[in-house]
Amino acid sequence: MQFSLRSRHTDYSEVAALFEWRGSAAALAIIKPPNYSLPRLHAMDRFTRNYSIALAAIVVGLLVFWIVSTWNPRVAELNKILKADAELADYAYPFRVVKLDDGVATLSSPRSFELPAMTYLAVIDPSLANKPQDDPDMLAAQNELIHHQKRAQSLIQGEPDVTSVRWQLDRDWYTKRGIDVESLMR
Numbered sequence: 001m002q003f004s005l006r007s008r009h010t011d012y013s014e015v016a017a018l019f020e021w022r023g024s025a026a027a028l029a030i031i032k033p034p035n036y037s038l039p040r041l042h043a044m045d046r047f048t049r050n051y052s053i054a055l056a057a058i059v060v061g062l063l064v065f066w067i068v069s070t071w072n073p074r075v076a077e078l079n080k081i082l083k084a085d086a087e088l089a090d091y092a093y094p095f096r097v098v099k100l101d102d103g104v105a106t107l108s109s110p111r112s113f114e115l116p117a118m119t120y121l122a123v124i125d126p127s128l129a130n131k132p133q134d135d136p137d138m139l140a141a142q143n144e145l146i147h148h149q150k151r152a153q154s155l156i157q158g159e160p161d162v163t164s165v166r167w168q169l170d171r172d173w174y175t176k177r178g179i180d181v182e183s184l185m186r
Helices: 012-018 025-031 046-070 073-084 117-124 136-157 171-176
Strands: 097-101 104-109 164-169
Touching: 073 097, 073 136, 104 136, 117 136, 136 164
Parallel strands: 104 164
Antiparallel strands: 097 104
8 A cells, every 4th residue: 555645635545554443443543633622703794794884984184083183293393492502401390382373482381370480490409399488498309490491481481473472381391200280289
């Protein structure tokens, strides 16, 4: 008997004979594994498939619209100007441009009308925490903050496409330091 492992149609009785296990059920079980078939996953019906595709297209479209509408390369350029300034780089707070709309640049700030500068100053210098507002150290720290804020404003307003500057409280700066801004508001 001639047997070739390369033949397309293998007769398992020939394989069993080759190994001298003719008639042995165990030999055939080893040679021919049982047919284990996985349960077939049912395909989606036409409506569900089309609904899923449409829903995914809407989500992707909204994501692309959001990215395009919020992305402004000019904001990144203005932030590079602020980072390149040696005087601002040495200060404790990193001023940055948040957005630019029709010539109005919105800059982040550690203070606002609702959150006084004393709160911010106590965070960057804990020795100022319990000092009164008219303390010489507190006044010096406030003047330094005002100076750096005016410096950031003048750098940004010096750009030809910026007509004015607005300030926005940087809540993320406080949150990153574990401070609940809402509890500090007046």
